[in-house]
Amino acid sequence: MAEPNNKELPEVIVLGIPWFLKFYGQQFSQNFKLLKPWESSLPLEQFITTHAQSVKAMLCSGGTRVTPTFLSQFPSLRVIVTTSAGLNHMDLSECRRLGISVANAGTIFSEDVADCAVGLLIDVLRKITAADGFVRNGLWPMNVVYPLSSKVGGRKVGLVGLGSIGLKVAKRLEAFGCIISYQSRKKKPVPYPFYPDVHQLATKCDVLVICCALTDQTRHLINKEVLLALGKEGIIINIARGPIINETELVQCLVQGEIAGAGLDVFENEPNVPEELLSLDNVVLSPHVAYLTEESFQDLYELMSGNLEAFFFNKPLLSPVLDD
Numbered sequence: 001m002a003e004p005n006n007k008e009l010p011e012v013i014v015l016g017i018p019w020f021l022k023f024y025g026q027q028f029s030q031n032f033k034l035l036k037p038w039e040s041s042l043p044l045e046q047f048i049t050t051h052a053q054s055v056k057a058m059l060c061s062g063g064t065r066v067t068p069t070f071l072s073q074f075p076s077l078r079v080i081v082t083t084s085a086g087l088n089h090m091d092l093s094e095c096r097r098l099g100i101s102v103a104n105a106g107t108i109f110s111e112d113v114a115d116c117a118v119g120l121l122i123d124v125l126r127k128i129t130a131a132d133g134f135v136r137n138g139l140w141p142m143n144v145v146y147p148l149s150s151k152v153g154g155r156k157v158g159l160v161g162l163g164s165i166g167l168k169v170a171k172r173l174e175a176f177g178c179i180i181s182y183q184s185r186k187k188k189p190v191p192y193p194f195y196p197d198v199h200q201l202a203t204k205c206d207v208l209v210i211c212c213a214l215t216d217q218t219r220h221l222i223n224k225e226v227l228l229a230l231g232k233e234g235i236i237i238n239i240a241r242g243p244i245i246n247e248t249e250l251v252q253c254l255v256q257g258e259i260a261g262a263g264l265d266v267f268e269n270e271p272n273v274p275e276e277l278l279s280l281d282n283v284v285l286s287p288h289v290a291y292l293t294e295e296s297f298q299d300l301y302e303l304m305s306g307n308l309e310a311f312f313f314n315k316p317l318l319s320p321v322l323d324d
Contacts, residue, residue, distance in 0.1 A: 009033040010312045013051055013074075016061030018083040019292070024301040032308060034059075048073055057081070057308055066090040071098060079311045081304055085109055085291075086241060087321060088214040096322055103307040106319035107164040108299050109291035114168035116290035117209055117239045120263025121157075121173075123284045124235055125150040130281040150260075153177035158205035160198055160221070161212025161240065162188050169209055181205060184212070198222070202229035207237065214241035224249040227259050234259040239290045242267040251276050254283060265290045 013035040014021070021028060028034060035055065037047040052074045060066070062084030068091060071077065077100055082090065085105045095102050123129050127149040134146055157173050159166045159182040170180045170192065181193040183201040188194070195201040198221055202208060208230055212218050222236070222245040230236065236259060238245055247268040253259045254277070261282035267273055270288055277283050306318045317323050 010057065011035055011055055012057045012059050012308060013055045014059045016064035018059060018061045020083060020297045020300050023297055027301065028305060031305065057311055059304060059308070062086060062089050064089060066095070068094045071095070071100070079103070081307045083300060083304060086213055088241065092322060101311065101317060101320065102322040103317040103319045104321050105300060105303065108303055109296050110164040110168055112293045112296050113165050113239050113290040114172055116265060116286070117169050117237055118172045120237050120239070120265065120284055120286065121207065121209070121235065122152055124261045124263045124282065125152050127281070129284050155179070155207050156205045157207040157209060158182065158201040160201070160208060160210045162190065163211065166211035169211060199226050199229050202226045205230065206233050207235045210238040210240045210244050212240055212244065214244055219243050220246040222246065224253065227253045230259055232258060232260060235261050237263045239265045242270060247274060254280060
């Protein structure tokens with residue numbers, strides 16, 4: 001992009017404090033005039049009112065609820081670039097109706113999230129976090145017998161969703177000798193057995209890895225019936241979105257020993273985590289950070305910047321979801 005003075009930089013309103021700006025905010029500000037409400041003395045509503053009539057571009061995080069009411073505040077808005085891969089926070093139908101283009105993070109995070117999914121599964125089965133606590137709490141010198149862990153190889157793993165992340169999880173777990181099957185809206189051209197119903201998938205597996213998007217159809221898709229079908233030796237891993245699992249029923253099944261363990265990077269009411277999970281050694285908890293790596297943030301910066309440059313130069317978006 002050209003190097004005009006700051007007054008000539010195209011304006012971009014930023015909502016939700018995207019994390020990557022903490023690392024790349026200075027570079028971003030060289031090409032765009034970022035309107036950041038958290039740096040203003042104005043209340044948020046007044047800040048929005050001040051800029052809403054003229055701003056054409058928005059950069060937002062996955063925590064920004066883009067609803068019809070929200071969009072009605074921005075009559076000049078023509079593009080929204082969101083830093084998340086998931087789009088459950090956005091009303092895409094309303095964006096389409098208003099002629100607002102949308103770009104997201106695409107598959108930027110897929111490799112890292114897949115790595116995290118496999119890491120959580122290994123941790124739960126091999127009790128790595130629990131073993132760390134065992135050593136740190138001084139139990140090793142006391143000759144306390146440490147419980148046996150479980151083998152990763154040979155596990156029957158069911159993937160709920162087989163998009164970019166699911167495929168990468170499958171390839172990684174194949175290397176461990178795991179047996180892969182999946183459930184999704186449509187059958188894919190892959191060599192893995194397909195089950196159209198998640199309950200049926202659970203009966204065939206001892207591990208479920210949640211990789212699907214959060215939609216009205218997938219909210220609480222994983223309920224008590226599915227967990228009971230997974231069985232007492234079953235493990236569930238969630239690196240997708242918290243509300244895909246009925247968290248209350250998951251907690252009950254874990255506490256009552258109806259499933260063997262869980263690895264959770266996401267939760268239903270973040271950042272609140274059910275108190276019951278904190279004391280369970282068979283549960284590994286992570287604060288929604290599966291996608292947070294230095295490499296992915298560098299890629300995200302380049303993609304977000306590239307999408308905004310494309311918009312202001314009237315070129316095709318790099319990772320369009322809606323492109324008018």
